Amino acid sequence: MITNLRRLLGFAAFAAALTIAPLLPAAIAPAENLLPVDTLGFFTVPDVNAFRATCKTSPQLRLWDELAMKPFRDKFLAKWNEKFVAPLEKDLGIKVADFLALPQGQLTFAVTVNGSTGHDDLPPGLVLLLDAKKQSGALQTNLATLTKKWTDAGRVLRTEKINGLAFTVVPLTSNDFSGIFPKRPVVQELGKEPKPEKPGEIYFTQFESLLVAGNSAKAVEAVAAHLTGGRAPALANDTAFAADKTAQFRDAPVYYGWFNGKACFSLISQANDDSHDPNASPFKPQFSAGKILDATGLNGLKSASFAVRETTDGAAVTLHITAPEAGRTGLLKILALPPRDAAAPAFVPADVVKFSRLRLDGKLLWAELQKIVAGISPQGLIGLNAAIETANTLAQQKTPGFDLRTALFANLGDDLITYQKPPAGDSLAALSKPPTLILLAVANPDQVINAIQTVAGLAAPQDATATPREFLGKKIHTLALRAARNPATGAVNPNSLYVASSGGYLAFSADTAILEEYLRSAGSQNQPLRETAAMADVVRHLGTGGGLFGYENQRETMRLAFKLLKSSAEGDNSLKLLPPAVREWIDFSLLPDFAVVQKYFYISAYAGSANADGLTLKVFTPHPPQLN
Numbered sequence: 001m002i003t004n005l006r007r008l009l010g011f012a013a014f015a016a017a018l019t020i021a022p023l024l025p026a027a028i029a030p031a032e033n034l035l036p037v038d039t040l041g042f043f044t045v046p047d048v049n050a051f052r053a054t055c056k057t058s059p060q061l062r063l064w065d066e067l068a069m070k071p072f073r074d075k076f077l078a079k080w081n082e083k084f085v086a087p088l089e090k091d092l093g094i095k096v097a098d099f100l101a102l103p104q105g106q107l108t109f110a111v112t113v114n115g116s117t118g119h120d121d122l123p124p125g126l127v128l129l130l131d132a133k134k135q136s137g138a139l140q141t142n143l144a145t146l147t148k149k150w151t152d153a154g155r156v157l158r159t160e161k162i163n164g165l166a167f168t169v170v171p172l173t174s175n176d177f178s179g180i181f182p183k184r185p186v187v188q189e190l191g192k193e194p195k196p197e198k199p200g201e202i203y204f205t206q207f208e209s210l211l212v213a214g215n216s217a218k219a220v221e222a223v224a225a226h227l228t229g230g231r232a233p234a235l236a237n238d239t240a241f242a243a244d245k246t247a248q249f250r251d252a253p254v255y256y257g258w259f260n261g262k263a264c265f266s267l268i269s270q271a272n273d274d275s276h277d278p279n280a281s282p283f284k285p286q287f288s289a290g291k292i293l294d295a296t297g298l299n300g301l302k303s304a305s306f307a308v309r310e311t312t313d314g315a316a317v318t319l320h321i322t323a324p325e326a327g328r329t330g331l332l333k334i335l336a337l338p339p340r341d342a343a344a345p346a347f348v349p350a351d352v353v354k355f356s357r358l359r360l361d362g363k364l365l366w367a368e369l370q371k372i373v374a375g376i377s378p379q380g381l382i383g384l385n386a387a388i389e390t391a392n393t394l395a396q397q398k399t400p401g402f403d404l405r406t407a408l409f410a411n412l413g414d415d416l417i418t419y420q421k422p423p424a425g426d427s428l429a430a431l432s433k434p435p436t437l438i439l440l441a442v443a444n445p446d447q448v449i450n451a452i453q454t455v456a457g458l459a460a461p462q463d464a465t466a467t468p469r470e471f472l473g474k475k476i477h478t479l480a481l482r483a484a485r486n487p488a489t490g491a492v493n494p495n496s497l498y499v500a501s502s503g504g505y506l507a508f509s510a511d512t513a514i515l516e517e518y519l520r521s522a523g524s525q526n527q528p529l530r531e532t533a534a535m536a537d538v539v540r541h542l543g544t545g546g547g548l549f550g551y552e553n554q555r556e557t558m559r560l561a562f563k564l565l566k567s568s569a570e571g572d573n574s575l576k577l578l579p580p581a582v583r584e585w586i587d588f589s590l591l592p593d594f595a596v597v598q599k600y601f602y603i604s605a606y607a608g609s610a611n612a613d614g615l616t617l618k619v620f621t622p623h624p625p626q627l628n
Contacts, residue, residue: 028131028210029226031108032241036222037233040124040264042110043257048103048131054254054310059624063600068592079585093149094142102139105131105209115218116267125219129212136209143168143206162217163224165205172200240303240322247613248320253307261301261322265293295375297330302614313541314622322614330375334360334368336610337547340414343539344530344551347503347521352529353434353557354420356550362412362440395454408451413441417505419529421514422556431564435514437507445501449477452499456481474519476500476512534622538605541620546609548617555601555624562594599626 031044045051055061064073085096107130114125132139147168151157158169203220204213207227214220225232235241241258249256269290293299302322309316323332340359348355374381388404395402417439423430442448456462456479468475481495498515500507509515529535535551542549565588602624608617 028105028208031106031110031129032236032245033234034129034223034226035108035110035127035235036112037235037238038113038263039235039238039260040111040113040267041257041259042108042127042235043255044106044108044129045103045255046106046252048105048107051254057310057623058315059600059602059627062627063597066592066597066600068596072587072590072592075587075590076585093153094146098142102132102135102142102211103130104133104135107131112219113263113267114216117270123215126215127212127219127223128214129210129223132209132211134209136206139209139211140206143204143211160203160217162203162221163230164228165207165212165224167203167205167212167217167220167224170202170204172202244303244305244320244322248305248307248318251309253309256307257305259304261298261303265299265301269293269299292376295330295372297328297332297372300324300327300329300332314620316541316621317619319617319619320614321616324614325612330368330372332615334365335615337608338414339545339609340547341545342547342549342607343544344528344535344549345417346528346530347518348417348419348529349421349517349521350527350529350532352419352421353553353560354418354551355529356418357548358416359414359547360416361414363409366409366412391454391458394458395450399450402450402454404451404454407444407447408455411443411448413443413504415439415441415505423560424513426563426567428564428567431560431567433510434560435509435511437509437511437514437518439505439507439518441504442501442506445506448506449499449501453477453479456497471500471516472519474500474502476515476519534603535605537622538603538620542605542607542618544607546607546616548608549605550607551605552603554604554621555598558601559594559598562591566591599624 030046031042035042063069088094089096108128110125110127110129112125112127114122116122116124130139147157150170155170157171160167160169200215202213202215203217204211205220205224206212207224210227212220212223212227214223222232222234224230226234236245238260240260240262244258300323302324304319304321306317306319309318321332323336325336328336337359338361342357342359344355344357370381370384373384391404392402395404418436420434420436423434453462460480460482462480463478466478468477470476477499479497479499481497483493483495496510498509498512500515500519502519507515507518529551530539534553538551568588602622604619604621606617606619608615610616
């Protein structure tokens with residue numbers, strides 16, 4: 001009897017489901033199932049409600065909402081409203097606030113080929129997808145109100161049926177968005193009449209809870225087809241995207257983006273290159289987009305993607321370039337680092353605020369750079385070799401037989417380390433130049449130092465009588481650089497770089513204290529960076545065996561940034577270097593004391609690696625412990 005009752009209840013539930021299902025709207029498909037297969041790139045938030053929940057715990061957004069930030073925030077938002085929101089509301093006749101609460105599901109922006117062949121003047125297609133879910137009624141009301149406002153304002157709207165969906169088409173004028181974006185200058189070819197600028201249009205429709213908008217019928221055509229059951233190829237059918245989706249977009253990222261490198265670079269290569277002049281001198285370099293892409297190896301980049309995830313431990317960002325190993329040349333070959341340890345060595349002290357280590361083969365770098373220069377312009381390689389020979393000639397007057405290629409490039413190793421310590425004081429000069437050390441692995445330090453002195457002598461006169469300073473049995477060389485001019489006072493100050501060799505590295509710094517600390521590090525009892533709890537945490541998440549690793553104590557670097565920006569703003573000197581538009585938007589004097597907001601900052605780290613498929617960079621930012 002119990003069994004029969006269960007069957008009866010199961011049948012009743014099944015029947016109820018069949019009855020209710022037609023009344024419920026189907027879930028809107030993800031972006032990759034709606035966008036056309038010729039999508040060049042897109043950015044999507046799969047679930048805006050989940051994104052909003054994440055934002056409530058994000059240290060950066062909590063900082064933005066901090067009461068102490070209100071004066072700084074209010075000035076920025078006032079400028080934002082003046083420059084962007086107000087012109088947008090005026091041109092489109094909308095209230096931006098009416099639309100802010102509408103996104104509930106996915107929010108996607110995409111760029112498509114839009115039917116271009118690379119040889120025409122067709123603009124790229126722009127597509128917006130916004131799923132309002134339970135706000136579907138509000139979306140419909142807002143669109144109806146907006147359409148009426150446009151009609152009342154004299155805009156001649158029309159309706160176009162595209163794959164069964166009725167799209168409202170809004171013509172734009174040359175004055176639309178002029179308060180936001182500067183007008184493009186009219187480009188006129190010699191001997192030809194200037195082409196009249198084509199007026200733009202906005203296509204939009206609502207399908208169930210989804211708003212679909214684009215800048216052309218072609219841009220929205222595939223989306224409409226996919227929504228109405230059409231069989232047009234979607235982005236999900238693209239093999240490159242499908243591979244990236246499986247590898248990069250699993251585990252529900254908060255938001256992610258994808259770039260179709262193969263399609264984009266193909267269009268660029270096919271485009272007419274007006275800079276090529278067949279009547280130009282053979283000694284004048286001739287550049288073309290295709291030639292630059294071939295030389296730099298970027299045409300071997302199939303796709304690029306990024307994904308952002310939030311975990312209980314912190315925020316994780318993954319960036320990936322799909323570039324198969326067999327086709328890597330140029331920049332991609334340089335950046336494909338070997339799987340070597342990039343952890344912080346024992347001599348890096350715990351009080352550094354920034355650290356990075358790059359296991360880049362210097363000789364490979366030099367060889368590939370020469371190929372890139374030659375591929376872009378053979379004349380450029382001739383010029384580079386001429387400069388090297390000039391340096392050789394000048395150096396041989398002092399050192400017969402000197403050769404820059406042998407002394408410098410042939411001695412380059414596969415390790416580059418940099419780290420920075422807190423500034424020695426609170427003066428503007430100290431804040432703007434914190435102690436920084438650069439370590440370069442070389443085979444023959446004396447030869448490399450001689451080569452660097454030779455190159456430095458071409459840029460600034462060197463004191464031929466100066467002798468290296470002895471320190472703990474090591475020699476510290478002084479290189480004179482070009483004098484630096486103070487932007488505030490106009491005073492010209494001498495500028496020097498100090499160089500020493502130890503432990504298989506050449507050490508470079510403009511600060512003698514950090515250089516001497518490194519030279520005495522062999523006998524130091526200070527705690528190393530790699531033994532700190534913070535470093536152990538990020539290494540556990542990222543690893544250090546991919547050839548690239550970096551670490552930043554954001555609490556200390558932001559403390560420095562706050563001091564520097566507030567001091568500059570209050571002194572009204574170095575910030576004059578910023579464009580006036582930036583200074584109009586951002587008033588750094590309104591920033592609060594850092595002690596009030598330091599709880600929002602902690603540390604961050606990144607690690608890079610390469611495999612047969614491509615190159616990957618991972619960034620991990622733990623949640624500040626004091627916010628838990």
